[in-house]
Amino acid sequence: MTVSDMGAYHKLITDSYDKRSKNYGGNSYNAHHLIDNAKPNKGDNVLDIGTGTGIAAFHAASYVEKEGSVIGIDISKGMISEANKRLKESTFDNIRFEMADAENLIFEENQFDRIYCASAxxxxxxxxxxxxxxLSFLKPGGVVGFHAWPEHSYVFGQVARKVLMKYGINYLHHSPTGNKEKCLELLHxxxxxxIQIIEKEEGDFMSLKEAKDSWINEEHYPLAQYPHPVTITPPEILEKARIDYNQEMELxxxxxxxxxxxxFFFCYGEKNKNA
Ligand SMILES: C[S@@+](CC[C@H](N)C(=O)[O-])C[C@H]1O[C@@H](n2cnc3c(N)ncnc32)[C@H](O)[C@@H]1O
Structure with missing residues (x-):
């Protein structure tokens, strides 16, 4: 298990997103395209997991129209209250936002036509x-769609993973969804x-200084890991890894x-029509 204390891990997530919720911009391109690649139909029931301020939920609601419904869930109270604020200011009456944990949801079986999880x-x-x-909450023929980042995404994480591995430290970064085959296997x-995995290729250059300054520390929350590998690594090993990291960046x-x-990947899977 990569998380030894789920409560502490969730607190780290909620503290961070609660704080950011008021000014949270999100990435509309990513969220909207996740939906547009597997559009819900008029009248569909949709679940948006890790909804944040509801970017994907609002977009999905415009497809299902008033005949359908959208539920957005998030573990952060701040995000849910921001989503509700936006809902009040909107004309939608087919969206509901609730606080819940993505890994422990309570819904009826076969309830949703689409389940999305945008950047979460x-x-x-x-x-x-x-x-x-x-899968249990999807109707037969229903579709799940989520974003996943490959291992080669974000050079600072990729290089940190590589150099820490040399010292026996498994900093996960995006390795659980590291490539198309891994995403396919996860869904299978x-x-x-x-199953469909679509890659959206993008990137940009960062200065060498920026790359070196991006060395992980306690403020970079490790994904699906707790405690943070950096907090339990002896400082002398961390120092060696940091020197290796700088050398790798220079190369x-x-x-x-x-x-x-x-x-990143857009990942989609369908619930068997005969399920
Ligand atoms: C990067 S934000 C994405 C928000 C939104 N989907 C978007 O595209 O703008 C990730 C969201 O996932 C939520 N989250 C993280 N872990 C969660 C969990 N276990 N259950 C529910 N939501 C979670 C966070 O609170 C945060 O709002």
Missing amino acids: FFWVVDKEKTLAHW ESGYSN LNTDKGVWNNTS
């Missing part, structure tokens, strides 16, 4: 079990069919800077 699946600790949990093992540096790949 990386927080899920037991990914296979949770996908199977979500959780019981989904008609990656070009006249334009260090390439920071930020590509």
Whole structure:
């Protein structure tokens, strides 16, 4: 188990998002495209997991219209209250926001036509079990869609993972969804069919200084890991790893800077129509 204290791990997440909720911008492109690639129909019931301020939920609500419904859930009280504030200011009356934990949801079986999880699946600790949990709430023929980041995304995390590994420290970064095959297997093992993994390639250059300054510390919350590997690593080992990290970044540096790949996957799976 990569998280030894789920309560403390969730507190770290909620403290962070509660604080950010009021000014949370989110990424509308990513959230909207997650939905547009597997659009719900008029009248559908939709669940948006890790809804934040509801960017995906509002977008889905415009497809299902008043004949359908959308429930957005999030573990952060701050995010849910911000989503509710936006709901009050909107004209939608088919959306509901609730506080809940993505890994322990209580819904009836076969309730939803679509389940989306926009930019939040990386927080899920037991990914296979949770996908199977979500599958039970989907109607036969219903579709789950989530974003996942490959291991080569975000150069600082990728390089930190590589150098820490040398000292026997398993800093996960995005390794659980590290490549298309891993995402496919996750969905397959959780019981989904008609699986589709679409890569959106993107990235930009960062300066060498920026890359070196991005070395992980306690403020970088490790995804699906608690306690933070950095807090339980002896300082002398961390120092060695940091020197290796700087050397790796120098090797990656070009006249334009260090390439920071930020590509990600849109992952989709369907519940068997005969389930
Ligand atoms: C990067 S934000 C994405 C928000 C939104 N989906 C968007 O696209 O703007 C991740 C969200 O996941 C939520 N989250 C993290 N772990 C969660 C969990 N176990 N259950 C429910 N929500 C969770 C956080 O509180 C946060 O609002």
